[in-house]
Amino acid sequence: MKHKILPISIIYINEDMINQRIDNFLKKKFKNVPKSMIYRIIRTGKIRINKKRIKPDYKLKNGDQLKIPPIKIKCRKNNNISIQNSEKKLLNNILYEDNYLLIINKPSGIAVHGGSGINHGIIESFRKLRPLEKYLELVHRIDKETSGILMLAKKRMALISLHEQIRDRKIKKEYIALVHGLWPENLKKISQPLLKKKLNNTQKKVLVHASGKFSETHFRIKKKYSLTTLLTAIPITGRTHQIRAHTLYAGHPILFDKRYGNHNLDLKIKHKNKLSRLLLHANSINFIHPKNGKNINIKAPLDLNLEKYLNALV
Structure with missing residues (x-):
């Protein structure tokens, strides 16, 4: 088993991370690190x-800065060629800078980001691609x-x-999702609390539960097909897996969602099409520029x- 040194990182704690003990938070984040090392540091x-x-x-606590x-973590052997190709692709996918x-x-x-069994992520790639950048941190996750x-x-x-804008719900995000079945015309909003549950030693699932955190998603129908519906999903809150959990609750899970989807329905569709990725895409974001105060709207093509x-759906 090879080892890798993860660089210094700074995490700004948001409302989805609060009330966790720091030792438990680190044990979850660095599952390949011995507990004795975590307590030592x-x-x-x-x-x-x-x-x-x-x-x-x-x-x-919300707003804490964790350094x-x-x-040093254990890691599997990497395919360096694959990582290099992925990094080149990322440079071609820059929308705004x-x-x-x-x-x-x-x-x-x-x-x-890396960690929890994943050796290489977006943030690690860009720190490598932009070695002269003294500061580079994720604003949010996807x-x-x-x-x-x-x-x-x-x-x-x-x-x-930007974290202040997220907390004040001033950043507007819009997603595109293809769901199973015909979405009801009158279902335009789902306000159901979401709670994280541990299914086994590694996997967690977010489910609608009375003791969960307030969560709200707005939906618009873009197009109906014979067996599926293309939706615009606008998360008002920013809970983990929120859109995936709310569409499941509505009885219309997203296609090819291995955690929240319908495996039997996915199998029927796979026979006709080779594509099997989760059909959820963050297609636009609107925010106030942190320096000049201008309203910025960015769109991400499919x-x-x-x-x-x-285009092939009927």
Whole structure:
């Protein structure tokens, strides 16, 4: 088993991460790191929150700045050629860039960051591609299987500004989703609380539950096909897997969703089409530029395979 040193990272705690003990948070994030090492780096003060030492039982708060030192993790053998090809593809997928922001059209199947068994992600790739950038952090996350808009901050002030906009729900995101069945014309909003549940040692699932966090998604029908419906989904809140969980709750799961989908329906469709990726795409985002205050709207085109797939539907 090979090892890899993860670089220093800074994580800004959002509302989906709060109330977790720091030791449990780190154990989940770095599953390949021995627990003894995690407790050692906490005890020796290498883990800092808001530039201060903390104890293992410290509970994360919204807005906390968590600084993690370089960590040695076990990793599988990488296909270096595959990684290099992916990195070149990312450069071609840049939608917007200035001195403060970098926005890309993330391909489906690529994680946003390494850790938890994933050796290489978007943020690691761009830090390698842009070695002269002194600061480069993820503004938000997007599921590995989902394609579309992903924002990176190139300055700390930009990250803080955009996180404030996220907390104040001033950033507007829009997704495209292809779901099974014919979506009801009158179903335009789902407001159902979502709760994270652990299914086994590794996988978690978000389900509608009375004790979950308030979650709301708005939906618009773009086009109805014979067996499926193309939707516009607008998440009002930003919960993990929110759109995927809400469409499942409505009885219309997203096509080829291995965690929240309908495997039997997917199998029938796979016989006709080769495409089998999650059919969820973050296609637009609207926000206020952190420096000049201008209203910015970015759109991410569908990849050619997905566009061909939708055009072939009847």
